[in-house]
Amino acid sequence: MPTLHTVNKSPYERSSLRSCLDHLAEGDSVLMMEDAVVGARRGGKFVEVLKAARPSCTVSVLAPDLAARGMKADDLAEGIALVDYGGFVDLAVANARVCAWL
Amino acid sequence: MLRARGDRDLRFGIVVNEGPYTHQASDSAYRFARAALEKGHEILRVFFYHDGVNNGTRFTVPPQDDRNLQRQWSELAEAHKLDLVVCIAAAQRRGILDANEAKRQGKDGDNIAPGFRISGLGQLIEAGIQADRLVVFGD
Numbered sequence: 758m759p760t761l762h763t764v765n766k767s768p769y770e771r772s773s774l775r776s777c778l779d780h781l782a783e784g785d786s787v788l789m790m791e792d793a794v795v796g797a798r799r800g801g802k803f804v805e806v807l808k809a810a811r812p813s814c815t816v817s818v819l820a821p822d823l824a825a826r827g828m829k830a831d832d833l834a835e836g837i838a839l840v841d842y843g844g845f846v847d848l849a850v851a852n853a854r855v856c857a858w859l
Numbered sequence: 860m861l862r863a864r865g866d867r868d869l870r871f872g873i874v875v876n877e878g879p880y881t882h883q884a885s886d887s888a889y890r891f892a893r894a895a896l897e898k899g900h901e902i903l904r905v906f907f908y909h910d911g912v913n914n915g916t917r918f919t920v921p922p923q924d925d926r927n928l929q930r931q932w933s934e935l936a937e938a939h940k941l942d943l944v945v946c947i948a949a950a951q952r953r954g955i956l957d958a959n960e961a962k963r964q965g966k967d968g969d970n971i972a973p974g975f976r977i978s979g980l981g982q983l984i985e986a987g988i989q990a991d992r993l994v995v996f997g998d
Contacts, residue, residue, distance in 0.1 A: 763994075765883070765884075765996075765998075766998075790887065791882070791887060792883075821890075841894075842890045842893070842894035843894045843897070843898060845891060846898055847898075849871070849895075849992050849994060850867060850869055850900075850992070854993075855992055855993065855994045855995070857995040857997065859876070859995065859997045859998065
């Protein structure tokens, strides 16, 4: 019964990404959307904690929100998946519930 | 209880806790709803709560080169027969009224947008029970 966790604030601004990662169960998925996408930047401060959440969990970034902030797929840290809104829907379907870390 | 229709078609409930143009919650919820519908899923209800009720006033007049979130929601509701519900207590606090409420409160007009209706928190609870997934957007 895995959970999709959505995080929508920059981890440089709020602690919701950190709280989310501390509560992950094996097989869960994390979607970084809106301002949270900046936390997945290659070489950034949060790359290591995101890496620690894998391989038991998947971490994805919402591509339109990444593009809206002037970033490209190449700017992301290793191992982070890129999804569009359809992919967001698929993640919600594939998991048993969706938990928004607001 | 998970209620799967067909193989992978699910019923989604969507909650919008933030107003239009405040940050991105209403935009994200709208784009998620469209993507879900395009994939053949059902949107059981969209519940607008807290400042999210401000998505439901038809007096919204953003600049012409900006998206009109209220109109987007109204048009999506029209096209897909969506149930857009505005929380009554949150709406009263923020001046979102339908004709009945305006009359009841002695106000000289109403502003509820097409496709939206005013109801209570029970509608959110019901969506939480009946939907396969409840997805929350806010700040």
